[in-house]
Each structure stands twice: as C-alpha cells, then as structure tokens.
Amino acid sequence: MSSIKGKVAIVGLGVTEQGKLPGSTPISLGAEAFKRAIADAGLCKDQIDGLLTMPGTTSPEGPLNYLRLGEALGIDPRYTGSMVMGGGTAGALIQNAVLAIEAGLADYVACVFGDTARTGGSRFSRASGWGDSWGLWGMFGAAANSAVAASRHMALYGTTSRQLAEVAVACRYHASLNPNAVMREPITIEDHQESRWIVEPFRLLDCCLISDGGVCIILTSAERARDLRQPPAIIGGIGQAYTTRNMEREDWWYVPHQKEALSRAFAMAGVGPSDVDVAQLYDNFTMSVLLWLEHAGFCGVGESGSFVEGGRIRLGGDLPVNTAGGNLSESYMEGWLHIVEGARQMRGECGPRQVEGAETCLVTGRGMTLNCSNAMILHRA
Amino acid sequence: MTKSTENPAAPQRPLPTIDHDNRPFWEGARASELRMQKCCGCDHIRYPITDLCPQCLSGEFEWQRLSGRGKVFSTIVFHQVYHAAFADEVPYNVSLIQLDEGPRMFSNVVGIPPSDVKVGDVVEAVFDPVGEDITLPRFRIARAG
Numbered sequence: 440m441s442s443i444k445g446k447v448a449i450v451g452l453g454v455t456e457q458g459k460l461p462g463s464t465p466i467s468l469g470a471e472a473f474k475r476a477i478a479d480a481g482l483c484k485d486q487i488d489g490l491l492t493m494p495g496t497t498s499p500e501g502p503l504n505y506l507r508l509g510e511a512l513g514i515d516p517r518y519t520g521s522m523v524m525g526g527g528t529a530g531a532l533i534q535n536a537v538l539a540i541e542a543g544l545a546d547y548v549a550c551v552f553g554d555t556a557r558t559g560g561s562r563f564s565r566a567s568g569w570g571d572s573w574g575l576w577g578m579f580g581a582a583a584n585s586a587v588a589a590s591r592h593m594a595l596y597g598t599t600s601r602q603l604a605e606v607a608v609a610c611r612y613h614a615s616l617n618p619n620a621v622m623r624e625p626i627t628i629e630d631h632q633e634s635r636w637i638v639e640p641f642r643l644l645d646c647c648l649i650s651d652g653g654v655c656i657i658l659t660s661a662e663r664a665r666d667l668r669q670p671p672a673i674i675g676g677i678g679q680a681y682t683t684r685n686m687e688r689e690d691w692w693y694v695p696h697q698k699e700a701l702s703r704a705f706a707m708a709g710v711g712p713s714d715v716d717v718a719q720l721y722d723n724f725t726m727s728v729l730l731w732l733e734h735a736g737f738c739g740v741g742e743s744g745s746f747v748e749g750g751r752i753r754l755g756g757d758l759p760v761n762t763a764g765g766n767l768s769e770s771y772m773e774g775w776l777h778i779v780e781g782a783r784q785m786r787g788e789c790g791p792r793q794v795e796g797a798e799t800c801l802v803t804g805r806g807m808t809l810n811c812s813n814a815m816i817l818h819r820a
Numbered sequence: 821m822t823k824s825t826e827n828p829a830a831p832q833r834p835l836p837t838i839d840h841d842n843r844p845f846w847e848g849a850r851a852s853e854l855r856m857q858k859c860c861g862c863d864h865i866r867y868p869i870t871d872l873c874p875q876c877l878s879g880e881f882e883w884q885r886l887s888g889r890g891k892v893f894s895t896i897v898f899h900q901v902y903h904a905a906f907a908d909e910v911p912y913n914v915s916l917i918q919l920d921e922g923p924r925m926f927s928n929v930v931g932i933p934p935s936d937v938k939v940g941d942v943v944e945a946v947f948d949p950v951g952e953d954i955t956l957p958r959f960r961i962a963r964a965g
Contacts, residue, residue: 573926574834575956578914579902587916591894594939636911639897639935686916686924687866687874692894 444707447537448664448671448820449782451480451549451657457770458621460651461558465495465504468653469553470511476655481668482547487657489545490516491535493528493773495554496563508551518545525806526721526766527679528552529656529775530813534677536658546659552775553653563649582646582724584808586638588692589726593640596741598729600640604631605747606725606760607644607767612753614764616792621648622768645725647766654775656782664820672785675710675799675816678703682810697805697812698734704801708816712736716797717784718758719777721805721812722765728752731803732760735814754792762792774804778815785819831904835954842869844883849955852947856923858884867923888945889962890919895941897934913937917959931960 453476455468469492477484490512494504505521518539522528529552536548556563563581565574572578592598608628614620626644634643664671680699685691705711712735720731729743737758738746752760763769763780770776781802783789798819805812838846848855858865861878865886872879895915901907913934918924929937930946943959950956 572834573914574903575836576914576927576958577898577903577906577909577912578926579898579906580900582900583896583898583914586896587894590896591939594894636897636899638900639911689924692916 443537443541443677444709445673445675445818446661447540447658447674448661449656449674449778449817450659450664450667450669450671451476451482451655452779452782453477453479453653453655454619454776454779455653457619457650457652457772459557460555463555463558463651465498465553465555465559466507466511467553468555468651469508469551469655470653472553472653472655473512473549473551476549476657479669480657482657484512484514487514487547487549488516489518489536489539489548490514491519491532491548491550492521493532493552494521494523495552495556495559497555497559516545518548524811526723526773527804527806527811527813529773529778530802530804530815531679531811533656533658533674533778533815534679534813537674537677540658540660546663548658550656550658551654552772554772555651556649556771557651559651580638582638582641585724585726586641588694588730588809589640589724591692592726592729592741596744598741598744600632600642601628602744602747603640603645603725603729604628605750606722606728606752607631609747609750609753610722610761610765610767610769613759613762613792614768616754616790617763617769620764620769621650622764641724641726647723648768648771650770650772652770652772654772654779656775656778670786671820672782673818673820675818676704676706676708677813677815678707679811679813681812685808685810691809694730694734694805694809694812697731697803700812700814701735701803704814704816708818710799710816714799715758715801716799717762717794718760718801719762719765719781720760720801720803721774721777722761722767723805725767727805728760735801754794759794762789762794773806777802777804781815781817785817787819833905833950834903835951838953841871845869846954848883848885849947849957850953854886854888854945854957855883856886856921857881865921865923867925886919886921888957890917890943890959892916892929892937892939892941892943893918893924894939895929895937911935915959917943928958929960930958
C-alpha cells in the first residue's frame with residue numbers, strides 16, 4: 440500500500456469564475472477550467488494523456504461526459520472515463536489518476552468538472568430513497584439526510600445549533616479572504632441563528648451554495664512535477680470507503696465509512712491528525728464538518744460541537760478548516776475546490792488566507808446520501 | 821396531514837406505483853398492518869423492499885406482519901417546500917423510525933407539533949389514507965401500556 444506514497448503530485452489548477460454564470464454549459468466551464476489548468480502547470484494540451492471527468496448535475500450526456508469533453512478539448516487521451524459519486528467523485532477521480540500515473544497508463548491526467556446547477560436547473564431537491572421513494576412521506580432534498588444525522592448527533596451528544604453556526608462563520612470568514620468566492624460578506628453566529636429554517640435542525644446558513652463553475656486538476660508523477668511551472672502538492676496518502684447497506688446499519692447516519700477512509704489515507708501517508716496543519720473537509724452542510732473532525736480523530740466521538748467553539752477552525756485557530764470558504768461560502772463545486780485549496784495551501788500561494796508554514800493538508804470528500812467517502816493527505820514539496 | 825385530492829388543480833402528492841414487488845406492503849397498509857419481508861434463509865427482516873436479502877443474498881422471503889411499534893431514531897422538520905403538493909403542509913415532521921423488529925423506515929410522526937417529536941420517543945403505526953387506493957403508514961406517540 441505504501442508503494443504509491445509520495446509518488447504523484449498535483450501540478451496544475453484551473454478554476455473558472457464561480458456563482459451564477461448564465462450562458463455557460465458544463466462543457467464550456469470544464470473546458471475553460473482545463474485551459475487555465477494547463478497554463479498554470481506550463482503544459483500544452485496534447486501532453487494531457489489522461490482525462491477523467493465528473494458530469495455536471497445538468498450535463499445531458501451524463502456518464503458520457505468524458506467523450507463530450509474530450510471532443511471539446513480536441514485531445515486523444517489514452518486513459519479516460521467518467522464517475523458519478525456526487526461529492527465523493529472528485530477525490531475518487533484523483534485516486535484513479537494516482538493509480539493510472541503510477542501504473543504508467545498515463546503521464547499527465549486532467550480531472551475535470553463543470554456544472555451549471557445554479558442557472559441550469561438544480562436537481563438537488565429530488566426525493567431520495569429506493570423504489571417507493573421517501574418522497575411519499577415528504578422526505579425531499581439533499582439537506583434532509585444530513586439533517587437526520589445532525590438531529591441524532593444533537594440528541595446523543597448535546598450538539599447545538601450555535602456550534603453548527605461556528606462552522607458557517609469560519610467558512611464565511613475564509614471566503615471573505617478569497618477573491619473568487621461567491622459569498623464574501625462576513626457573518627456572525629447571530630446571523631446564523633436568525634436565518635430561516637430549511638429542514639430543522641438546519642437553517643439556511645447551515646446549507647451549501649448551489650453554483651455554476653468549472654474546475655480542473657492536473658496530476659503527474661512527483662518526478663516529472665519537478666520540471667513544471669508550479670511547486671507541486673505531493674499526494675502522501677489516499678483512502679476510500681463506502682456504506683452501501685445504508686439503513687441496514689444502525690450507525691449509518693454517523694457515516695462510519697469516513698473513519699475508514701481517513702484511517703487508510705493517514706496510514707499510507709504515515710501521519711496522524713496531529714500532523715495536519717490545515718484541513719479541507721467536505722461541507723455540504725455544517726454538520727458534515729463536525730463528523731469529519733470526529734472521524735479524523737481531531738476530537739472524540741460527540742465532542743466536535745465543543746471542539747469548533749471559539750474559532751478553533753478559523754484561520755489563526757488550532758486547525759484552520761476550509762480556508763477558501765468551502766461549499767458553504769466559496770462555491771458548491773461538490774468538493775473539487777477543496778482539493779484545489781489543499782494544493783494551493785501546499786504551494787503557499789494563498790496570500791491573506793495562507794496558513795503560515797503549512798506542510799500537511801487533509802482533504803476529504805463525500806457523496807450520494809452519505810454513502811461514498813474519501814480522504815487524501817497532501818504535502819508541501 | 822390532510823388529503824390533497826379535493827382540488828383537481830392542486831399538485832398531486834407523490835404516490836407509490838403498485839407493482840408485484842411492493843403490493844403486499846401497500847395492501848397491508850390498507851388493512852392497517854405494517855408488513856415487511858422476512859428472509860427464509862436467515863430470518864432477517866428487511867426494508868426497503870428488495871429482491872435479495874442484504875444479509876445472506878437469499879431470494880426466498882415471506883411477508884411478515886410487524887407490531888408497528890418502534891422508537892424515533894432521528895427527527896427533522898421540513899420548512900422548505902421541495903414539492904408543491906406539500907406547500908400547505910409545512911412545517912411537517914419526518915422521522916426515521918427504529919422499528920421494534922429491527923428495520924428502520926422514514927415516515928411522519930403525527931398528532932403533536934412537528935418540532936415536539938424527540939429522538940427516543942416511543943411510537944406506534946397509524947394508517948392514513950392519502951388517495952383512493954393508497955394508505956400511508958405513519959406514526960404517533962404510543963399510548964401508555
């Protein structure tokens with residue numbers, strides 16, 4: 440397992456404007472992000488011989504997204520495909536890229552996502568469940584599943600809405616330092632408490648944004664990375680895990696697979712939570728950050744609420760989390776921007792939001808009704 | 821919750837499509853019974869409805885009547901209207917019910933204000949007709965004893 444430790448690096452980052460981008464399509468945004476990423480890396484497009492994509496929620500071609508994007512970019516990759524795992528996709532594609540590069544199946548892999556969820560018609564309000572969907576009982580939308588987790592966490596451990604607010608406030612503060620973030624106006628815990636209910640125990644400010652935008656992340660071997668334009672972010676460890684049995688498991692709501700994914704990534708990298716200088720934790724809702732903190736071992740089970748109090752996860756705190764603003768305030772690119780920010784922190788290029796001297800970053804992702812999770816350890820080169 | 825079928829122009833609430841696989845569940849609900857699949861291979865009682873037992877992969881099962889009793893495992897309150905048919909029902913409760921026989925199911929706890937439902941409340945099934953042929957299993961706070 441340790442054979443891929445430190446062997447592959449993130450070397451190119453491309454991010455489009457984010458937010459409300461009428462006239463864009465998932466392909467146009469993905470292509471623009473690709474252009475920016477190859478320029479960032481100092482590569483030309485024909486050097487990209489791996490193309491891995493996530494279809495946007497509004498992409499009509501669905502999992503044939505890799506074909507359409509390859510056509511749009513005019514490239515002929517020797518390793519390609521699309522994956523659909525919601526917020527777990529970005530990390531899973533990066534892991535595929537690591538394996539492909541280390542196996543020699545491709546030298547420069549571009550992972551690409553473009554979406555117009557904001558202007559192209561959100562699909563996040565659908566009912567979830569199987570067969571006779573839970574919508575029969577009025578169970579709709581992405582927030583509900585995480586709200587179920589939050590409700591039980593609150594009941595078991597006394598976690599409060601004001602503690603959830605700490606996450607929203609920290610992310611917004613970080614977004615205020617990020618020129619490309621969508622929501623940059625700082626907020627307070629009181630602002631959170633006064634925002635309207637969406638699905639109790641979640642208020643509006645517990646929920647992520649819905650955004651248009653594109654992201655491209657280019658990877659190559661750590662050895663080739665030395666010859667490129669940017670300081671590489673070295674991938675020290677990766678891990679995935681799933682809970683496919685869903686409600687058959689009593690602890691399903693607690694997303695136990697996250698702990699497994701994290702353990703695998705930590706073990707491969709040979710580090711632990713005390714080595715992490717900065718973390719980018721998937722935040723579709725505020726509650727998700729609390730669960731990641733527990734699963735990663737930054738605090739004990741049930742202790743995440745008090746852990747985040749007093750600005751501990753804000754810049755300047757013990758563990759800065761989501762330093763670009765996260766899904767909650769930067770933009771909802773389903774976790775892609777968490778990886779981008781992790782790599783930027785390792786490059787040391789984040790300006791006012793740079794975590795001074797940061798050498799190790801944890802990045803996590805999760806998708807599909809709490810099912811799919813992954814974790815990655817990045818190091819400064 | 822009330823029936824939403826009086827006004828033909830009103831948006832229709834989602835209703836199940838009755839098929840071979842789920843007919844016993846919905847026929848049970850019409851008869852005021854909560855019925856779920858019990859595996860003939862390992863006795864595991866499962867929900868949602870599936871062809872194979874997720875424990876032992878046996879395809880043999882029988883429909884078993886459950887007590888309808890359980891506890892609130894988690895509970896949330898919808899304020900946001902995600903489906904037009906629920907516009908007049910917000911705020912409404914959705915709870916994950918831990919049934920005494922093992923399975924968990926999403927449903928509604930009715931009969932008390934939606935935010936008064938608490939994790940751990942003991943509940944029992946009630947059967948609420950929502951259409952000509954469809955009766956939804958819901959739950960209320962269990963009476964003492």
